[in-house]
Amino acid sequence: MKEKTQVADIDRSMYDFRNEDKDAYRIENGLTEEIVLKLSEEKGDPEWVREFRLKSLKLYNEIPVPDWGPDISGLNMDEIVTYVRPNTDMKTDWKDVPDEIKDTFEKLGIPQAEVKSLAGVGAQYDSELVYHNVRKDVEEQGVIYTDFESAVKGEYGDMVREHFMKLIPPTMHKFAALHGAVWSGGSFVYVPKGVKVAIPLQSYFRLNAPGAGQFEHTLIIVDEGADLHFIEGCSAPKYNVANLHAGAVEIYVKKGARCRYSTIENWSKNMYNLNTKVARVEEGGSIEWISGSFGSHISYLYPTSDLVGEGARSDFTGIAFANTDQNLDTGCKVAHRAPNTSSYVNTRSISKGGGVNTFRSSVYVAPNAKGSKCAVSCTSLMLDSESRSDTIPAMDIRTSECDVGHEAKIGRISDETVFYLMSRGLSEDEAKALIVSGFADSVSKELPLEYAVEMNNLIRLEMIGAIG
Amino acid sequence: MALLEIKGLKVSVEDKEILHGIDLSVGAGETHVIMGPNGAGKSTLGFAIMGSPEYEKTDGTVSFDGEDITEESTDKIAKKGIFLSFQNPVEVPGVTLSSFIRNALEQVTGERIRLWDFKKKLAKAMEALDMDPSYAERDLNVGFSGGEKKKAEILQLLMLRPSLAILDETDSGLDVDAVRTVSAGIEAYKKDVGGALLIITHSTKILEALDVDRVHVIVDGKNACEGGRELVDNINENGFEQFVK
Numbered sequence: 001m002k003e004k005t006q007v008a009d010i011d012r013s014m015y016d017f018r019n020e021d022k023d024a025y026r027i028e029n030g031l032t033e034e035i036v037l038k039l040s041e042e043k044g045d046p047e048w049v050r051e052f053r054l055k056s057l058k059l060y061n062e063i064p065v066p067d068w069g070p071d072i073s074g075l076n077m078d079e080i081v082t083y084v085r086p087n088t089d090m091k092t093d094w095k096d097v098p099d100e101i102k103d104t105f106e107k108l109g110i111p112q113a114e115v116k117s118l119a120g121v122g123a124q125y126d127s128e129l130v131y132h133n134v135r136k137d138v139e140e141q142g143v144i145y146t147d148f149e150s151a152v153k154g155e156y157g158d159m160v161r162e163h164f165m166k167l168i169p170p171t172m173h174k175f176a177a178l179h180g181a182v183w184s185g186g187s188f189v190y191v192p193k194g195v196k197v198a199i200p201l202q203s204y205f206r207l208n209a210p211g212a213g214q215f216e217h218t219l220i221i222v223d224e225g226a227d228l229h230f231i232e233g234c235s236a237p238k239y240n241v242a243n244l245h246a247g248a249v250e251i252y253v254k255k256g257a258r259c260r261y262s263t264i265e266n267w268s269k270n271m272y273n274l275n276t277k278v279a280r281v282e283e284g285g286s287i288e289w290i291s292g293s294f295g296s297h298i299s300y301l302y303p304t305s306d307l308v309g310e311g312a313r314s315d316f317t318g319i320a321f322a323n324t325d326q327n328l329d330t331g332c333k334v335a336h337r338a339p340n341t342s343s344y345v346n347t348r349s350i351s352k353g354g355g356v357n358t359f360r361s362s363v364y365v366a367p368n369a370k371g372s373k374c375a376v377s378c379t380s381l382m383l384d385s386e387s388r389s390d391t392i393p394a395m396d397i398r399t400s401e402c403d404v405g406h407e408a409k410i411g412r413i414s415d416e417t418v419f420y421l422m423s424r425g426l427s428e429d430e431a432k433a434l435i436v437s438g439f440a441d442s443v444s445k446e447l448p449l450e451y452a453v454e455m456n457n458l459i460r461l462e463m464i465g466a467i468g
Numbered sequence: 469m470a471l472l473e474i475k476g477l478k479v480s481v482e483d484k485e486i487l488h489g490i491d492l493s494v495g496a497g498e499t500h501v502i503m504g505p506n507g508a509g510k511s512t513l514g515f516a517i518m519g520s521p522e523y524e525k526t527d528g529t530v531s532f533d534g535e536d537i538t539e540e541s542t543d544k545i546a547k548k549g550i551f552l553s554f555q556n557p558v559e560v561p562g563v564t565l566s567s568f569i570r571n572a573l574e575q576v577t578g579e580r581i582r583l584w585d586f587k588k589k590l591a592k593a594m595e596a597l598d599m600d601p602s603y604a605e606r607d608l609n610v611g612f613s614g615g616e617k618k619k620a621e622i623l624q625l626l627m628l629r630p631s632l633a634i635l636d637e638t639d640s641g642l643d644v645d646a647v648r649t650v651s652a653g654i655e656a657y658k659k660d661v662g663g664a665l666l667i668i669t670h671s672t673k674i675l676e677a678l679d680v681d682r683v684h685v686i687v688d689g690k691n692a693c694e695g696g697r698e699l700v701d702n703i704n705e706n707g708f709e710q711f712v713k
């Protein structure tokens with residue numbers, strides 16, 4: 001078996017295969033009004049979308065780069081290709097998807113998982129969806145699950161327009177504005193009142209083109225009393241040029257509804273991942289975020305829960321693994337805007353080989369949010385002394401009638417534990433990988449089995465350089 | 469040729485010499501007992517044999533199965549067939565007892581094991597040790613009582629089937645019934661695997677059902693005396709005073 005510890009040696013072949021994409025349409029590099037208009041034309045946007053893009057572009061040019069997080073000066077928008085359309089339109093049968101692309105998703109296990117354990121699948125390749133399908137029985141429940149462009153143009157156009165970029169307005173930050181200008185692809189989900197979707201839906205975003213950006217938009221509306229588990233997967237092969245991911249996820253959880261949103265983001269290490277996710281939760285509803293951040297050169301990622309109805313609840317379970325040359329700025333934001341709301345944040349971070357993890361939490365409790373509860377707990381594991389791990393909690397509490405707690409721990413792997421495991425025949429690397437998997441267990445427990453296995457593989461990949 | 473052959477072994481921890489030249493020879497399938505006062509260096513000897521990096525071997529040799537393993541790494545030593553039951557087993561959160569043993573077994577044998585076969589074997593071994601099956605899915609040693617930890621060590625012994633098992637006070641902290649089940653487990657190991665035993669103990673209970681080949685007394689990091697089974701009774705009656713010079 002291969003046992004490697006050098007990061008340069010990591011065998012990512014499992015995710016790292018790339019296609020040449022010779023027949024794909026690539027828009028010119030850069031970000032100008034001309035390019036945005038051309039993109040809009042290529043996509044056949046309705047008038048309001050085109051206007052929205054131009055307005056967002058203007059904001060993008062006005063809003064400064066964040067001055068508080070990891071350095072993103074290595075990202076040059078003049079070199080990024082914002083739109084790459086694969087040489088196929090969207091299919092509803094894998095048989096019709098071009099071989100090279102189908103092959104990509106097969107290597108990632110998507111069609112296989114669809115057969116086994118998913119209620120519907122969307123697969124995006126670069127800027128457009130190449131496959132979208134939902135199971136008949138789920139469709140018959142009235143569940144809508146489509147690619148975002150058909151949602152904009154089709155029957156649900158009004159519903160989409162009413163919700164699109166309302167939770168993440170382009171004024172929110174520079175990359176929300178960028179998203180508003182060049183978004184493409186993504187999924188739209190609507191679960192009608194009282195409908196419980198028994199097994200998950202999954203959208204997978206694969207960025208294949210070098211130097212490209214991916215800006216998919218996911219809009220999920222879970223109507224009153226309904227229940228949904230949505231899984232988002234992403235990956236990309238490694239290139240020597242910067243790639244950019246600035247997706248947006250907006251989730252509306254209505255009265256008494258529940259949405260679980262699970263992600264394993266698995267980016268190559270040339271990726272700038274500037275992703276934004278916001279859920280708005282009404283009375284008695286709940287949002288559950290399960291978030292795994294692997295790979296990427298730089299990440300800014302803070303899923304946000306806006307608890308606007310009495311008794312609304314947010315659970316956040318996250319893990320981030322920063323290895324050599326990675327700076328992951330992750331965390332979670334919660335706003336308690338109604339009485340008796342509750343939020344629980346539980347995160348784990350692992351730093352190795354000089355990798356940097358920063359965990360930011362931001363908790364706001366409004367004056368009227370009496371009887372609310374919030375517990376933030378984060379634990380970091382440092383695998384060596386060159387790595388870094390920081391915790392930055394921010395709290396803005398406007399009522400005394402609430403209960404807010406924050407706890408942070410930093411640990412190391414003890415030599416005694418490594419020795420104990422090695423005394424049973426595990427190599428030092430295997431022992432450490434097992435200890436780290438154990439450390440991540442509180443997160444993998446929350447994932448469906450296949451994704452827990454995938455996460456474990458990613459941990460092994462970072463720890464040992466090969467999947468056992 | 470002996471299975472385990474230790475010659476003139478000196479061991480230091482943090483530059484302090486603890487073992488000052490130990491000799492020990494254990495033949496295949498034999499049962500040896502190590503006794504000695506608290507702090508004599510018995511656990512140190514176990515850790516040193518197992519290749520703990522914290523315990524530096526400054527002189528002497530350890531060989532196993534005819535190979536010099538003095539400088540070998542712990543995992544290689546384990547793979548060659550030595551098992552150490554810890555006096556204080558370590559807690560590993562998030563790793564279940566079952567998945568750990570399976571992982572270790574695959575490492576030691578170098579083969580994939582079918583989950584179903586594994587589960588069957590594990591269930592059988594746990595039953596023999598009177599362990600509740602639910603412990604298989606509990607985190608390794610986390611929140612286990614002292615006695616439960618010791619049983620979990622013997623469970624690993626039964627599953628991993630080494631050719632030499634060093635048991636460091638596996639019997640201490642066990643209630644009467646537990647001593648009986650653990651003894652039964654050790655007997656089962658002898659019978660099924662035919663491995664050698666090096667038992668570090670302060671009591672005689674665990675030895676009752678075993679044929680003891682040799683007893684070694686270690687005092688102050690040195691061999692103080694060696695003999696047959698009768699030495700155990702002697703120590704029980706007269707203590708270690710007689711060996712202290």
Ligand SMILES: Nc1ncnc2c1ncn2[C@@H]1O[C@H](COP(=O)(O)OP(=O)(O)OP(=O)(O)O)[C@@H](O)[C@H]1O
Pocket residue numbers: 481482486504505506507508509510511512513522555
């Ligand atoms: N890791 C360590 N760091 C410092 N000192 C140690 C360490 N391990 C052992 N020692 C010291 O070495 C000596 C021998 O300890 P050891 O644990 O081997 O004794 P023992 O014979 O097993 O005793 P007991 O019967 O109490 O288990 C003691 O003085 C102990 O304090």
Ligand SMILES: [Mg+2]
Pocket residue numbers: 510511512555636637
């Ligand atoms: Mg001891």
